[in-house]
Amino acid sequence: MWYNSTCTLYKKRRNAVRVAMTGYGAVTSLGSGVEDLWSGMIEGRSGVCELGEVDDLWRDLPVRIAAPVTVDLEADLGRVRMRQLDRNAQLALVATAEAWGDAGRPEPDPDRLAVVIGTGIGGVQTLLEQDDTLESRGPRRVSPRSVPMLMPNAASAQISIEYGARAGTFTTASACASGAEAIAMGARLIRDDDADVVIAGGVEAAITALTMAGFAQAQALAKPDGAADELSRPFDRERRGFVLGEGSGIVILESEAHAAARGAHVHAWLAGWGVTSDAYHITGADPDGGGQVRAMRKALSLGGLGAADVGHVNAHATGTTIGDRAEANAIFQVFGEDVNVTGPKGALGHLVGGAGAVEAIITARTIETGIVPATRNLREVDPDIHLDIVSVAPRHTPVDAAVSNSFGFGGQNVTLMLHAA
Numbered sequence: 486m487w488y489n490s491t492c493t494l495y496k497k498r499r500n501a502v503r504v505a506m507t508g509y510g511a512v513t514s515l516g517s518g519v520e521d522l523w524s525g526m527i528e529g530r531s532g533v534c535e536l537g538e539v540d541d542l543w544r545d546l547p548v549r550i551a552a553p554v555t556v557d558l559e560a561d562l563g564r565v566r567m568r569q570l571d572r573n574a575q576l577a578l579v580a581t582a583e584a585w586g587d588a589g590r591p592e593p594d595p596d597r598l599a600v601v602i603g604t605g606i607g608g609v610q611t612l613l614e615q616d617d618t619l620e621s622r623g624p625r626r627v628s629p630r631s632v633p634m635l636m637p638n639a640a641s642a643q644i645s646i647e648y649g650a651r652a653g654t655f656t657t658a659s660a661c662a663s664g665a666e667a668i669a670m671g672a673r674l675i676r677d678d679d680a681d682v683v684i685a686g687g688v689e690a691a692i693t694a695l696t697m698a699g700f701a702q703a704q705a706l707a708k709p710d711g712a713a714d715e716l717s718r719p720f721d722r723e724r725r726g727f728v729l730g731e732g733s734g735i736v737i738l739e740s741e742a743h744a745a746a747r748g749a750h751v752h753a754w755l756a757g758w759g760v761t762s763d764a765y766h767i768t769g770a771d772p773d774g775g776g777q778v779r780a781m782r783k784a785l786s787l788g789g790l791g792a793a794d795v796g797h798v799n800a801h802a803t804g805t806t807i808g809d810r811a812e813a814n815a816i817f818q819v820f821g822e823d824v825n826v827t828g829p830k831g832a833l834g835h836l837v838g839g840a841g842a843v844e845a846i847i848t849a850r851t852i853e854t855g856i857v858p859a860t861r862n863l864r865e866v867d868p869d870i871h872l873d874i875v876s877v878a879p880r881h882t883p884v885d886a887a888v889s890n891s892f893g894f895g896g897q898n899v900t901l902m903l904h905a906a
Contacts, residue, residue, distance in 0.1 A: 503740075503741040503754050503756070504671075504672040504675050504676065504738050504739070504740065504741070504754065504755040504756075505738065505739045505740070505741055505744040505749065505751045505754060505755075505906075506736050506737070506738060506751065506752045506753050506754070506755055506849055506903070507587075507588040507589070507591070507737050507738075507739050507744055507749040507750060507751055507752065508584040508585060508586070508587035508588025508589070508736065508737035508752075509583075509584050509587060509734070509735065509736045509737070509752060509846045509849065510579075510580040510581060510582065510583025510584030510585070510586075510587060510734070510735045510736075511580050511583070511732065511733065511734045511735070511843055511846055512554055512556065512558075512576050512579050512580045512732050512733050513525075513532060513552075513554065513730070513732035513733075513734075513833055513836070513839075513843060514532020514533070514552035514553060514554055514555070514730055514731070514732060514833060514834060515530060515532045515832065515833065516556060517556040517561075517579065517583075518583055519583065519587070519846060519850070522843070522846070522847070523847070523850050525832060526829060526832055526847060526858040527856060527858055527879050529832070529859060529861055529878075530832065531552075531714035531717075531831075531832050531861060532552040532553075532730065532832065532833055532834065533550060533551070533552045533713050533714045533716060533717055533728050533730075533832075533834055534550070534551070534552070534553070534713050534714070535549060535550050535713045536549045536550065536551055536553070536692075542694040543694050546694060546697050546698055546701065547698075547701045547706075547708065548697060548700075548701045548706045548707070548708060548709065549697070550707075550709055550713045550716055550728060551692045551697070551728060551729045551730065551731075551834060552717075552728055552729070552730030552731070552833055552834030552836075553692050553730070553731055554576065554690075554731055554732055558572075558575045558576070558579055561578075561579045561582065562575060562578065562579065569630060569634070570634060570639070570643065571607075571608030571610055571611040571634045571635060571639060571690070572608075572610050572690035572731075573604060573606075573607060573608050573609075573610070573639065573640055573688055573689065573690040573691075574608070574634070574639045574640040574643045574688075575690075576688050576690055576731070576732060576733040576839075577602055577640035577641075577643070577644060577686070577688040577733045577735065578640070578643060578644065578647065579733070580686065580688070580732075580733040580734060580735040581644050581647070581648075581684060581686075581735045583735075584684070584686070584735040584736060584737050585648065585684070585737065587737070588737040588739075588749065589747070589749055589750070591682055591737070591739070591743075591747060591749070593681050593682040593743065594681070595649045595650065595651045595652075596651050596652055597652050597680050597681040597682065598648065598649065598650040598651065598652050598680060598681070598682050598683070598684075599650055599652040599653045599654070599655070599671065599674050599679065599680040599682075599683045599684070600641050600644050600645045600648070600650045600653075600654045600655065600683070600684045600685075601641065601654075601655040601656075601657065601667040601668075601670045601671045601674070601683060601684075601685045602638075602640045602641035602644060602655075602656055602657075602667055602684075602685070602686060602687065602688060602735075603656070603657040603658065603659070603662075603663030603664040603665070603666055603667035603686070603687035603688075603838050603839075603841070603842065604637055604640060604656065604657075604658060604663055604687065604688050604689060604838035604839075605658065605659075605660045605661065605663050605689055605691070605837040605838035605893070606637075606689065606691045606696070606837070606838065607635060607636060607637030607638075607639065607640075607658075608634050608635035608636065608637070608639055609635070609690075609691050609693060609695070609696065610690060610691075610693060611631060611634040611635040612631075612635045613693055613695060615627050615628060615631045615635070637656050637658055638654070638656040640656075640688050641654050641655060641656045642654055644684055648684060650684065652674070652679060652680040653674070653679065653680070655667075655670060657670060657687075658838075659893050659895065659897040659899070660837065660838070660893030660894040660895055660897055661801070661803075661835065661837050661838070661840055661841070661891060661892060661893035661894065661897075662841055662891040662892055662893035662897040662898065662899045663687050663837070663838035663841065663893065664686055664687020664688075664734060664836075664838055664839050664840060664841035664842030664843070664845075664891065665687070665840075665841025665842065665844075665845060665889065665890075665891035665899035665900075665901055666760060666841070666891075666897070666899045667685050667686060667687055667841075667842065668685045668686065668736060668738070668755065668758070668841070668842060668845055668901055669758035669760055669899055669901065670685070671683035671684075671685030671736075671738045672685075672738060672755050672758055673758075675738060675739070675740045681739065681740050681742075681743040682737065682738065682739050682740075682743060683737075683738040683739075684735060684737060684738075685735070685736055685737075685738055685842070686733065686734050686735035686736055686839075686842035687733065687734060687836075687838045687839040687840070687841055687842035687843070688732070688733035688734075688838060688839045688842075689730075689731055689732070689733075689836050689837040689838040689839040689840075690731045691729070691731065691837060692729055692730075692731050696729065697729060700727075700729060703768065704726070705726050705727060705768075705805065706726050706727065706728070706729065707724070707725040707726035707727060707728055707804060708725055708726070710725065714862075715862050716728050716862075717804050717830055717831045717832075717834055717835075717861070717862060718804050718831060718862040718863065718864075719800065719802035719803065719804045719809060719828030719830055719831050719860050719862075719863065720800075720802055720809050720813065720826075720828055720860060720863055720866055720867060720870055720872075720874050721804075721862060721863050721864060721865060721866070721867065722864075722865045722866065722867045722868065723864075723865070724804045724805070724806060724809060724867070725804070725806075726803075726804060726805055726806075727803040727804045727805060727830065727834070727835040728804070728830075728834040728835065729834055729835055729837075730830075730833050730834025730835055730836045730837075730839075730840075731836060731839070732833070732836045732839045732843060733839050733842070733843070734836075734839055734841075734842030734843030734844075734845065734846050735842065736842065736845065736846065736849075738755065751906035752849050752853060752906065753848075753849040753852050753853065753903045753904060753905060753906055754903065754904045754905075754906060755901065755902070755903060756787070756788035756789070756790065756886070756902050756903065756904040757783075757784040757785060757786070757787035757788025757789075757790070757901075757902035758783075758784050758787060758899070758900065758901050758902065759779065759780035759781060759782065759783030759784035759785075759786075759787070759898075759899070759900040759902075760780065760783070760898070760899050761776045761777075761779045761780045761783065761898045762776060762895070762896050762897055762898065763775070763776040763896025763898065764776075764896060765896050766896065767894060767895055767896075768894050769807060769808075770807070770808055770811045770812070770892060770896065771811070771896065772807070772811055773811075773814075774811050774812065774814045774815030774818065776896060776898045777811070777812060777815035777890070777892060777898050777900075778815045778818050778819055779898070780890075780898040780899060780900040781815065781816070781819045781820075781888060781890070781900045782819060783900070784888060784900040784901065784902040785819075785888075785902060787902070788886075788902045788904065790886055790902070790904075792819055792820050792821070794885070794886050795820060795824060795886045795887060795888055795902075796824065796825060796882065796883070796884040796885060796886060796887060797824065797825045797826075797827070797848070797851055797852075797857055797884045797886075797887035797888075798816055798820060798824055798825070798826045798827075798887065798888050798889075798890065799827060799829065799844050799845075799847060799848040799851070799887065799888070799889040799890065800812055800813075800816065800826050800827065800828045800890055801828075801840075801890045801891055801892045802828030802830060802860070803830055803835050804828075804830060804831070804835075808892070809828075809867065809870070810867065810869055810870060812890065812892065813867075813869075813870040813871070813872050816872060816890075817871055817872060822871050822872055822873060823873055824872070824873065825857045825873060825875055825880060825882060825884070826860075826872045826873060826874045826875065827851075827857055827858050827859065827860050827874070827875045828860040828863075828874070829843075829844055829847055829858065829860075831860050831861030831862045831863065832858075832861040840891060841889070841891030841899060841901075844889050844891070845889050845901050845903070847889075848887050848888075848889040848901070848903055849903055851884055851887060852884050852885070852886075852887055852903055852904070852905050853905075855881060855882060855883045855884060856879050856880070856881055857875045857879060857880040857881075857882060857884070858875070858879050859875050859876050859877055859878055859879050859880070860874055860875060860876050863876040863877075864876075884905070885904065885905045886902065886903065886904045886905070887902075887903050888900050888901065888902050888903070889901045889903070
């Protein structure tokens, strides 16, 4: 039938599009910029620390350990601009500026430039601050900028205005998978010929008394039992939960034709992506790992690669007892026990909506350098986990293809598959 033939050709055309990662930028607890992020991972540094006692709310928290960004954002944005933005948007704009510069400051047709930024919560700091103002000083003292600062799409909208992106501005909100899903959506926009260039990534700035208390009450945060920088322990036998972090990771995605036409340097190809959902539980992953397995296999299929072609897995690995074990089982089902695995959250904490994008950048750097960062604080692997997890020191090994996993509350699963340029 002509209809089936046309559909087949259309699918082949879509799948033949390669998406180039030509720029990246990051702001994390390890510092400002991808170089600080990468050197911190390789040197085994940690961005986790004990938070100061700001007021009674913080003082009474059962957990006051997190991984905050400590760099001076005002130096990049200026005092006036800072006052107009929630911290969420501040972090995203600083990371985007680095990514755009790293990509050589492309000059696409504005109607062919899109933005996709993921966030789990959005401008929660503004929301809480302005609620305090409402209660203590009355409604007339609430800032008129409150809504445009706290809305979840504030970061993506501010970036689109800054760079003149008119092909669409999107915000993915899929909890801890938000940043990775934004990159997958950006790749789809390019594949479907809706854009030539996409600014994509994720951000989170949710280290507040409310979120810390909520995660602690849900028994998700690791309770202190020693030095703060040793608390986040992905895959470790003694892991106790995650450490909340903040930050942003942004990548510049381009169609192969657009990148080639301007002679852009390609860090890595985004060869495939898989997005699935568990439909199982609002906070817990399906213990059989079926949704995660499907996400990884979809990414491989779209990228035209087999499991044996993948040399590295950047694991979501938050440090929770059940979550790490479920993911380890899923990775084992897809790749077996010999693939190199690492968990960056031992050093960075959990960036929630920013995690998937920052870790995609780490994965790209692993491919570029042939160095797999060690999983910090991994002393003894859980005996129920049967994977080759890199620990103690970075591993030097050529990596042509790698996957980065991101899994979020609600059963949201995203796998990105990157290939060497």
